Amino acid sequence: MASRLNISCGSCGYEDISKNAKKWCTICEEGFCGECEKYHKSMKVTRDHKMISIEDYRRIENISINLNCEIHGKKLDLYCKKHDTAVCVVCIPLDHKSCSASDVISIDDASKNAKQSSALLDLEGTISATIDNVKHCIKDQEIALTNVDQDEKTIRKTITDTRKNLNEYLDKIERKLLLDLKSKHGNCKSEILKILNKLRQIEKEVEKLREETLQMKRFASDLQVFLGTRHLNKTMSKKIGSLKEEIRSCTKNRMEIDVNHVISSLENEVKLFGEIKVIETMANLQLKDAKTDQAQIQIPGFSQSIQNVTLKLQQKFDIKGSFQPISGCLVLPDDRIIVADYWGTGELMEYNNDGQHIRDIPVSGKPHSLTIVDTDRIAVTYGEFEYLEIINTKNTSERKRVNCSDNCWGISYQDQKLYVIVLQQGIVVIDLNGKTLNTIDINVYNVYNITTTSDRIYFTDTESNTVHCCSMTGQEIWVFKDQSISNPRGISVDHNQNVFVVGETSKNLILIHHDGKDSKVLLTGSDGLKSPYAVNYNNKKKIICLGYKAGSVAFYQVS
Known part of the structure; x- marks a missing residue:
């Protein structure tokens, strides 16, 4: 193919003369300057060749159409109707021996009115339908992309909301437990203090009796000691009775916590906050055939009874x-x-x-x-x-x-x-x-x-x-x-x-x-x-x- 910058005249180039081409011969696949174009048209063998402007050639420059036989390198001059293929003169005796004379025609006859042919119309229809199919598939996948992004946002919100709700619930039951702790701690402490105060009172009273006994022994007469001893023994017996009564009903309270087994096992048994699942379903994309708009490539599951x-x-x-x-x-x-x-x-x-x-x-x-x-x-x-x-x-x-x-x-x-x-x-x-x-x-x-x-x-x-x-x-x-x-x-x-x-x-x-x-x-x-x-x-x-x-x-x- 010629350079994108310029296209040289092929005939002049053969003579080592550099000239830019003005026209392009679609048969010879070569550019021609103004003079060479005239000469090209004047020759009987090339008179009917189609010449197009260089600007028009630029439009089809990158369309790869091989005019020569890929096997023998010869020009594709003939067309076999039986095999629906373009052939060169060497192909006929080698690969088309069984083809009749009416099957093989010149490529020029076969290509007449090609722009109005049903084959070209079918191609254009196929291309148009394929573009529509691709656009439909692209749209479907764009929707799928939007959906999966939305799924990600929804799941992320679910995770955040779940964590928030879990925190709020744990805070709630924690407050409830702390209130229960405060109440039971207060009750236990109150009971202990009540008994402790009674024992301390008895202790004071017994200490007082001991002091009175010591004073009586030091300073009282024998008669006073005799009578006082009996009086103090009765008093002491009452105090000991009161002490025994208090001791009999005395309890020692301790507190401990029994953590709910679900919470205590949370760290050991729950290894994941959750599991992200990817649910695959068939996209159910259907490709429309350009000719009938009916024939469809069926997706698995389409023919469900x-x-x-x-x-x-x-x-x-x-x-x-x-x-x-x-x-x-x-x-x-x-x-x-x-x-x-x-x-x-x-x-x-x-x-x-x-x-x-x-x-x-x-x-x-x-x-x-x-x-x-x-x-x-x-x-x-x-x-x-x-x-x-x-x-x-x-x-x-x-x-x-x-x-x-x-x-x-x-x-x-x-x-x-x-x-x-x-x-x-x-x-x-x-x-x-x-x-x-x-x-x-x-x-x-x-x-x-x-x-x-x-x-x-x-x-x-x-x-x-x-x-x-x-x-x-x-x-x-x-x-x-x-x-x-x-x-x-x-x-x-x-x-x-x-x-x-x-x-x-x-x-x-x-x-x-x-x-x-x-x-x-x-x-x-x-x-x-x-x-x-x-x-x-x-x-x-x-x-x-x-x-x-x-x-x-x-x-x-x-x-």
Whole structure:
């Protein structure tokens, strides 16, 4: 390849003349100055060679395309259609003896209109799809990076809070123990001092008797000594009796501590404050094929049998003031539940995960369908009111209104876009600023509910009793129709792209396999379902929120 600084004229260089090239021959792979270009064009053998400007050559300079045979070093003049490969004249007798004359054509004939060929279009499509796939994978890993950083913060806070709580609890039981020590020490000391004071009093009285005895012996008469001795003996007998009584009831108290065995063994038995576990799960990234937008590289676990899926009832609760089937429900990442009651009260309500009503979220119309945008925001459609809103659930004054051309029903969020069912239009794709990006031309006259994944769109058709799966461009992948479900309404999808659908008239909840070929009835009227309408599956918690009958919601754990 020529230098990035300048490209010399090849013909002049052969004559040891240094001139900068003005044109580049894509066949000869050589630069030509103005004069040599004229000469090059004047020759019959090179007259049809394509010449491009040096500036244009710079754009393809680093694209490595070998025009010579890698085996024989000869120019690639021929093309074998049978083996789909470019060959030189030496390759034919050696490697293509069995190829017919019609199989081998000139490379010029084979490369005609190459820029309009399906092969180039396929390549461009493959490149575009691969870029989208890589961007999707990058985004997925960026989210994973954000999540693991958040996990680190959460764990660090848990460690700090645990240590703080442990310290506070130890301080509390320490204070309680010290108070007990103070009380018992005071009681023991009081008892000892009480006895000690009595003994000291007896000691004084006996010392006094001894002094009186000595004085009586020295100075009293014999008669006084005789009578005094008997008197003092009686007194002394009483004192000795009192002393014996005190000694008999006297106790010696000592104090010791019996440390709780859990605390005393803490240092020996607890070697770690805790254990940090890394939970590995499959990323479930799916690569889209450029040609059909359907063929996918399946991730392990993607083909899990739906026949093994079971539901366990967690809770049921009634919606305040509602006597109609709820039109939409969501389980937010922080466990709050948002309920849209289009057919009943016309309210948008917030509940906690215990089924307690927290508040009514202010709305300007009757909310129909819901979708999660991010941790704080949801998007809401208003049906016949012909608009939708993006609402911050933690600051309801922060909202954006987007007008639609007709009734807007189902809504789903995916990759910074909203997919909205708009009557007379189809599925309208809108960015978060309200700009319409695309309209997928699908008959949505009887379509009221939609959900999406990174590469598929799902919706229900109440008139034809069908569930549809299509690509993000609207190309049909499969259609599900079965006698087990009639008047399909709410729709949601799990991490394996299996689809939950409620049948309003059939009074059931079914699960459709991601290929649309198999299904399983999960709940029926015997489970209390009566005119069910809304369903939402929380992939992270594996919980289904189901409007199972008029004015009531149920939660089921999926396993």
